[in-house]
Amino acid sequence: MIRSVTLASLLTSALLLGGCATAPAPQSPVMQAHAQTASTPRSGVYYEIFVRSWYDTNGDGIGDLNGVTAKLDYLKSLGVSGIWLMPINPSPSYHGYDITDYEAINPQYGTMADFEHLLAEAxxxxxxxxxxLVINHTSNQHPWFLxxxxPHDxxxxxxxxxxxxxxxxxxxxAGDxxxxxxPDGRHYLGIFSPGMPDLNYDNPAVRQAMVDVGRFxxxxxxDGFRLDAARHIYLNFQSQEGDPDVLRENLTWWRQFMRGVRAVNPDTYVVGEVTESSWQQLAPWYGALSAxxxxxLATRLVDAARSGQAGDLAERLQQRYAGFAASAGHAGADAPFxxxxDQNRVMSQLDGDAAHMRMAAAMLLTLPGHPFVYYGxxxxxxxxxxxxxxREPMRWERSPHAAGETTWKPSTSGDGPDVSVQAELADPGSLLADYRMLIHWRHQVSALRDGALTAFASGNTHVVGWQLRDAHxxxxxxxxxxxxxxxxxxxAGSPFRAIGLASRDGAQLHDGRIDLPPDTSVVLE
Incomplete structure (x- = not known):
């Protein structure tokens, strides 16, 4: 099975040595063919990194860009295809979402040369x-705002x-x-905070300046951008919620931005933070952005993992993927996470239940598109x-005082030394091993990345399922x-006749039925 001693031992050796070997896993002949004929060997998974909390290479307690470079082999072994760096520009805040220079690097994180080196090594x-890309607003300390x-400037x-x-x-x-x-009594628009004055996108000079930032x-x-507060470029007031004219203005601007950056790199991937409550509200954005x-969906996945109930999750998935494909012109355009x-961590949402966490991860990582994983x-x-x-420090070693651990803030989570890369590498049954296994499934089976999704009626309230199909x-x-x-x-007549992949030993397929052990995921071929 995939979950073998061989996998665990190779995982440990590859990551401890900083290598990027992919552990071989026994596969059926069909699964081997899938892996060989897949259009891309990558998983499609992106990994979000808060540089300040990631890895510290100069001993100041703050993560840095060289620390991201130092841990690229960990990310390679995990199987991710891309990383999203939270803001790396100069900023007066710890989080960086109020920028003072759009074409420079936060000196706490390093230099532009460090960033260029990171890009090359990645x-x-x-x-x-x-x-x-944080361009809805600047810092109130940005030279533009000063x-x-x-009034005459x-x-x-x-x-x-x-x-x-x-x-x-x-x-x-944004609610405030x-x-x-x-101080002189004048007022400016700043929908998030006084420290974040909103830019005026009715001004052509602003639009051009931000296209230039993207092109820089x-x-x-x-390879692309995560767009912070994407829907708030024109959506400023609660009274504008649901206004189609505001939506149209937002989409028109982002299409202009996309044309500008894709003139430099036609393959630029642009994913927007659009905090809507339904897939129908998200669908129009797929015509303007990559995703x-x-x-x-994040709420639905966590709720299903917590309750152990499938509900109508599969049917909802089918509807949303069909809707996104219609808007984007292709399947697999979603960016699930x-x-x-900005949200309580998944393990906390699930009250520390490891089995529920594994199932949430399994559902996420068997969905097409580009799933995003938050560091840690x-x-x-x-x-x-x-x-x-x-946004607390990533735990690499059992000891929080080991070299490279960031110390910019003390931990409040209560996580012990077992919640660390060092500890979980030594445990073949760890959550880390599960994530690596699931992400590597996506290397092996192209439909997990790129397939069109169809709901499967399991007839069992505790089992959720979906079919995925692509050219391979x-x-x-x-x-x-x-x-x-x-x-x-x-x-009767089911085309699925073999278990290709399983997260646990013990799944059995016989007489047109499949028996699933507790908290288990399978891929049937």
């Missing part, structure tokens, strides 16, 4: 790099200013007050708001979400 390993406070119109007719009590679309005060980084060699993060830097998720790191506690493979994925054995009838 690309050598077949790992793409996308960076956070200049804009002079050209930058004044790069921001939005209140007039005598403005309702200064208006609520922002929209207008922020200067594209010329550096980045958007699927927040509604479980949690990110593969270890089972915990964390609940406030936000700094969601057709598979049925089943997940037993419960802690008890479950059985599913495949139906």
């Amino acid at each position: 690309h050598k390993r077949g790992i793409k790099v996308i960076i956070d 200049a804009a406070q002079d 050209p930058h004044h119109d790069w921001y939005s200013w209140a007039t005598p007719a403005t309702d200064l009590s208006a609520h922002s679309a 007050k929209a207008w922020q005060a200067l 980084w594209s010329r550096k060699g980045v 958007v993060f699927d927040f509604p 479980l949690s990110n830097h 998720e593969e270890l089972g790191m915990r964390g609940v708001k406030p936000d700094p506690d969601l 493979s057709r598979v049925l994925v089943l997940h037993n979400l419960s802690g008890q054995p479950q059985s599913v009838a495949l139906g």
Whole structure:
């Protein structure tokens, strides 16, 4: 089976030595053919990194870009195809979402030469790099905003200013007050905080400046961007929620941005943070961007893992993937995830239940598109708001004082030394081993990355399933979400006649039925 002693031993040796070997796993002849004929050997999985918390190479307690480079072989062994770096630009804040220079590197993280070296080393390993693009607003310390406070400066119109007719009590679309005060009594639009004044995208100079920022980084060699607050370029007030004209303005701008960056790199991947509550609201964005993060699906996946109930998850998946394919013009355009830097960590949402965490991961990583994994998720790191506690240091060694561990903030999660790369490498039954196994399934079976999804009616409330089909493979994925054995009838004439991959020993296919051990996922061919 996939979960063998051989896998565990190769995982340990490859990662401890910093290597990137892929552990061989026994496969059926059909699965071998799938792996050989797949259009790409990559998994399609992206991994989100908060550089400050990742790995420290100069001993100042703060993660740095050289630390990302130092751990590329870990990421290669994990099997990811790309990384998303949270903001790396200069900023007065710890998180970096208020930028003071769009074409420079935060000096706490290193230099532009360090970043260029990271890009080169990542690309050598077949790992793409996308960076956070925070252009809805600047820092209030950005030179543009400082200049804009002079009404006669050209930058004044790069921001939005209140007039005598403005309702200064208006609520922002982000939930707080929209207008922020200067000491002289004037007010400017800042929907997230006083430290983040919104740019005025009705000004052509602003639009051109931000296209130029994207082109600058594209010329550096980045493979794409994660767009922060993508829907808030024009959506500023609560009263504008659901306004089709605001949506149209947002999409028009992002199409302009996409044309600009793709003139440099036609393959630029752009994924937007669009915090809508349904897939129908997300679908229009797929015509303007490569993808958007699927927040509604994240909630559904975590809820299914927690409850052990399939509900109508498979049917909902079929609807949303069909809708996204219609908008994007191709299947597999989704960007599913479980949690990110703004949400309580998955293990905390699941109350520390490791079995539920494994099932959430299994569902995520058997969905087509580009799943995103938040750093430390593969270890089972915990964390609940406030936000700094969601972004705590990655644990590499059992000791938090080992060389390379970041110490910019103390841990509040209560995770012990067993929640570390060092400890989980030594445990063939660890969550880390599961993540690596599942991600490597995506290397082996192209339909897991690129397939069109069709719901499978399992007839069992504890088993969720879907068929995936592309030009190279057709598979049925089943997940037993419960802690008890479950059985599913495949139906007369089912084309699925063999278990190609299984997360646990003991699954059996006989007489048109499959028996699934507790908390087990299988891929049938």
